[in-house]
Amino acid sequence: MDDLSCSLVKEDSLVLALARVVRDTLTDKQLRILTVLQKEPATASSLVRRLSIELACSRSSLWASLGGLREAGMIEGNRGDVLSLTALGKIILEVQHA
Numbered sequence: 001m002d003d004l005s006c007s008l009v010k011e012d013s014l015v016l017a018l019a020r021v022v023r024d025t026l027t028d029k030q031l032r033i034l035t036v037l038q039k040e041p042a043t044a045s046s047l048v049r050r051l052s053i054e055l056a057c058s059r060s061s062l063w064a065s066l067g068g069l070r071e072a073g074m075i076e077g078n079r080g081d082v083l084s085l086t087a088l089g090k091i092i093l094e095v096q097h098a
Helices: 003-011 013-025 028-039 044-054 059-071 087-096
Strands: none
Touching: 013 087, 028 044, 028 059, 028 087, 044 059
């Protein structure tokens, strides 16, 4: 995590509280996507293939989960590019593991 994200989480209780609210609204699939991308960046297609097997769920539900994360500003990357977490995505995961 970059220094700015860490300092925001440590110093700003409002950011921390909002991150907890956001985290609590995410689905288990969305949290798993964020966790996987933090450890192993991947293209959307490869991520959906992998997680559909690991989680025994449909690819369409994973695509919807990815879309929600992208719309919420937690992941970024164009079609065919490797997806990455945004600062918000990193903060959400830090709060998740705190």
